[in-house]
Each structure stands twice: as structure tokens, then as C-alpha cells.
Amino acid sequence: MKMTRNISFLILYFILNCCYAQDLDQLYKEAVELSDLELASKVNILALQQENEQVVANSYYLIAYLQKKEDDFFNAVINYMEAAKHYREMGDFNNLAGVVENLGNIYKESGFKSAGLKYFYDALHLKEQEQDTLGLMHTHYNIGQLFVDIDESDSALMNYRKALGIAKKLRSNFVGRIYNDMGICHSSIENYDVARKYYDSVDISDASIVTRARILNNRGYSYLRQKDTLQASKYFKEVLELDLNEVEDRTLSYVYGNLGNTQKSPGLMIKYYEASFSYLEDKAMTMSSKYYSTCKELEKLYRVTGEEQCALYYDHLQDIFTEELIELQDKLQSENLQYQVEAATWKLESELRMRDQILLYVVAALLLALIGVVIFYRRTYEARKKEGSILIQARELKEKLSS
Numbered sequence: 127m128k129m130t131r132n133i134s135f136l137i138l139y140f141i142l143n144c145c146y147a148q149d150l151d152q153l154y155k156e157a158v159e160l161s162d163l164e165l166a167s168k169v170n171i172l173a174l175q176q177e178n179e180q181v182v183a184n185s186y187y188l189i190a191y192l193q194k195k196e197d198d199f200f201n202a203v204i205n206y207m208e209a210a211k212h213y214r215e216m217g218d219f220n221n222l223a224g225v226v227e228n229l230g231n232i233y234k235e236s237g238f239k240s241a242g243l244k245y246f247y248d249a250l251h252l253k254e255q256e257q258d259t260l261g262l263m264h265t266h267y268n269i270g271q272l273f274v275d276i277d278e279s280d281s282a283l284m285n286y287r288k289a290l291g292i293a294k295k296l297r298s299n300f301v302g303r304i305y306n307d308m309g310i311c312h313s314s315i316e317n318y319d320v321a322r323k324y325y326d327s328v329d330i331s332d333a334s335i336v337t338r339a340r341i342l343n344n345r346g347y348s349y350l351r352q353k354d355t356l357q358a359s360k361y362f363k364e365v366l367e368l369d370l371n372e373v374e375d376r377t378l379s380y381v382y383g384n385l386g387n388t389q390k391s392p393g394l395m396i397k398y399y400e401a402s403f404s405y406l407e408d409k410a411m412t413m414s415s416k417y418y419s420t421c422k423e424l425e426k427l428y429r430v431t432g433e434e435q436c437a438l439y440y441d442h443l444q445d446i447f448t449e450e451l452i453e454l455q456d457k458l459q460s461e462n463l464q465y466q467v468e469a470a471t472w473k474l475e476s477e478l479r480m481r482d483q484i485l486l487y488v489v490a491a492l493l494l495a496l497i498g499v500v501i502f503y504r505r506t507y508e509a510r511k512k513e514g515s516i517l518i519q520a521r522e523l524k525e526k527l528s529s
Contacts, residue, residue: 154181154188163192183212187225197411199232200454203461206232210468220261223252227265229465234268235412236458237451239276246272248469263292267304274307279315283308302332306340313348321348335372339365343381355388362388376413379405383420392430399424410447411454418447 150172157166170185190205206225213222230245246269253261266289273282286308293301309324325341325348346361365373365381379402386398399420406417421440428437 150176150178150181154185157185158188161192161195163189163196166192179212179216183209183216183218183221186212187221190225191228194228194232194412197408199236199411200457200461203229203232203458207461207464207468210465214468214471219252220256220258223249223256223258223261226252226469227261227268231268233458233462234272234275235414236454237414238455238458238462239272241462243269243272245465248473259292260296260298263289263296263298263300266292267300267307270307270311274311274314277314279311282311286311299332302328302337306337306344309344309348313344313351316351318348318352335368336374336377339368339373339377339381343377343384347380347384350384350387359385359388375405375409379403379409379413379416379420383416386423392427396424396427396431399427410450414447414451418444421447 150169153165153172154169156162157169166185166188170182170189173181173185186205186209190202190209193199193202193205206229210222210225210229213219213225226245227249230242230249232242233245234242246265250262250265250269253265266285270282270285270289273279273285286304290301290304290308292298293304305324305327309321309328312318312321312324322345325345328337328341342361342365346358346365349355349361350358362381362385365377370378382398382402382405386395386402389395389398403420403424406413406420410417421443425437425440425444428434428440
């Protein structure tokens with residue numbers, strides 16, 4: 127299969143070097159549709175050789191996105207930085223905003239909450255400048271999620287409301303997603319009745335299995351926080367009655383973990399926590415908090431049941447995770463410094479562009495005012511001239527009548 131793909135690529139390589147840019151665009155679209163990292167990398171090489179700046183930037187963006195999905199945060203950041211540089215040089219501030227927001231998500235998920243927030247605000251500034259209404263909705267939503275992470279519910283809800291207002295104006299089905307997160311936020315501050323009202327709103331706005339599973343889990347969790355394990359279990363088990371092929375892995379990891387928290391028997395708790403961990407094994411960074419806490423719980427439970435080897439295994443996973451996270455954070459700090467230099471450049475260019483636009487508006491306004499003044503004086507002059515002509519005619523008529 128791999129050999130066939132390489133042969134296909136070689137054929138495409140020779141064709142593309144003899145054809146127009148739209149063929150390269152088509153190959154890029156194929157990489158997007160297939161979510162194929164290897165193909166995206168090859169498209170990037172071709173685009174660099176053909177000096178196709180748009181595809182170069184887009185392919186760096188795609189490579190970074192796919193690397194992030196694979197938990198390869200550091201290389202994703204490097205490629206996002208490359209994409210940002212090319213978009214900045216092209217003056218494509220719309221795509222630049224998307225890159226900056228994705229960087230914010232990586233820094234947020236890597237434990238750099240304040241840095242993540244700064245990236246989000248930079249993205250917000252760019253999207254306001256570009257009047258990207260849909261983009262502003264997503265950025266306010268991401269900012270809201272970050273504030274929930276750091277227990278600042280008022281700021282979280284403020285940003286969720288802004289996102290919700292935009293979503294309603296756009297008639298976007300993202301409304302349901304925002305209601306869900308507003309419910310989570312209220313649940314975190316023990317406003318359980320309010321939280322459930324938001325979950326009810328989601329049921330009305332989005333009936334998909336993905337959303338249904340998410341809401342059932344969140345409803346159950348609100349009861350679990352109130353120590354009503356019977357009611358909580360009912361909702362968690364309802365998720366497992368859905369078509370699990372349609373349910374997100376992320377949701378299932380939470381459902382099984384929550385079911386584990388409803389149990390009293392260490393054996394049953396282990397069963398559910400192991401099921402939860404099966405959806406987390408390849409998501410150590412993208413779901414870092416859940417990954418680490420599940421390993422910790424399993425280590426503790428296996429020690430209770432006297433299964434020392436299993437306990438040591440999960441203890442070892444925690445050590446590996448901690449080492450990898452520290453290494454990643456060291457690298458990301460270095461990349462963040464590079465971003466500050468790049469950001470200073472595009473912010474200056476952005477300000478100059480805004481200043482040029484303001485100057486253009488001022489000049490246009492002055493021209494309009496000048497034209498208005500000229501028209502006014504022209505009309506006044508013509509009116510006076512006409513008035514003078516009438517007076518002259520009146521005098522002449524008077525003289526004739528007098529003679």
C-alpha cells in the first residue's frame with residue numbers, strides 16, 4: 127500500500143512540475159480530505175519547490191493540525207509557526223488568526239494557561255480586525271473554556287454569552303455546544319439546576335448522537351457531584367445504550383471514569399477505569415489531566431487489591447508522562463519566545479495597515495467634505511447669479527414702464 131502511494135506521488139511529482147498550480151491545489155485538497163500527514167508533507171515539499179506561497183502556508187497549517195491530533199505537540203507548534211510566518215508575509219491575517227488560536231489551544235492543553243490566554247486574545251484582535259464573525263464566536267468559546275479550567279466562572283460565562291450571541295445571529299448549530307459548556311460551568315460552581323436547564327436547551331437545539339452522549343454524561347456528572355450515584359449511573363448507562371461508534375472517544379473516557387466513581391467495590395472501579403483508560407492511551411497530551419488522574423486512580427486501586435505489578439505499571443506511566451510534559455514545556459517556552467518576535471512583526475504591520483485604512487477614511491471624508499463645500503458654493507453662486515439676473519430684468523422693465 128505504501129509503495130503504491132509512493133509511486134503515485136512520484137507520478138504526481140513529475141506531472142505537477144509540468145502543469146499549472148491548480149493541480150497542486152487539488153493534491154492539497156486530497157490531503158485535507160484524507161487527513162493524510164504523509165501526503166500533506168509531500169505537498170509541502172512540492173509547494174516549496176514551485177514557490178507556491180499559498181499552498182506552502184496551507185500545507186504547513188494542515189501538517190501542524192494533523193500532528194496535534196496525533197499528540198505531537200512540539201512539531202505541531204513548529205509547523206504552526208512556519209504557517210504563521212508565511213501567512214504574515216502574504217498579509218493573510220484571517221488564516222494567521224486561525225494559526226494563533228490553534229497555538230493557544232496547544233499551550234492551554236500543555237499547562238501554560240496564561241500563555242494560552244494571550245494567544246487567544248491575539249487571535250481575537252486579528253479576527254476583530256478582519257471582521258471574522260464566525261471566528262470570533264469560536265475564539266470567545268475557547269477563552270470561556272480556558273477560564274473554566276482556571277476556575278474563573280464569571281469570565282468564562284461572559285465569553286460564552288458573547289459566543290452564544292454570535293451563534294444565534296448566525297443561526298449556527300454551535301449554539302448547542304455553547305449551551306453544553308455553560309452547563310458545565312454552572313455545574314462547577316454548584317448551580318446544578320441552572321446547569322440542567324442549559325443541558326435541556328442543548329437537547330432542543332442538537333439531537334445528534336455525539337451531542338446526546340455528551341449531555342447524558344454531563345447530566346450524570348451533575349448528580350454525581352451531588353452524591354446521587356443512583357441517578358448519575360442511570361445517565362451514564364444511557365450513553366452506553368447508544369451507538370458507540372457514533373460517540374466520541376473523549377466522551378466515552380469520561381463516561382467510564384464517572385461510572386467507576388459510582389462504584390464502591392475496588393474490582394468494579396478498576397473495570398470501569400480500565401475501560402476509560404483504553405480511550406486515553408494515545409491522548410496523553412490532548413487529554414493530559416484526564417490521562418494523569420486515571421493512571422493515578424488505577425495505581426491506587428491496584429495497590430488496594432494487592433496487584434503490585436499493575437500498580438507499578440500505572441506508576442511508571444505517570445513518571446513517563448511527567449518527564450515528557452516537562453520536556454515539552456521546556457521546548458514550548460523556547461518556541462513561545464520565537465512567537466513573540468513573530469507576533470511583534472505582524473502586530474506592527476497590522477497597526478500600520480489599520481493606520482493606513484484610517485488615513486484613507488480621513489482623506490475620503492475630507493474629499494467628500496470638500497466636494498460638498500464646492501457644490502454648496504456652486505449652488506449659492508448660481509442662485510445669486512440667477513437672483514441678480516432677475517433684478518436686472520426687473521430694473522429694465524421698470525425703466526421701460528417709466529419712459
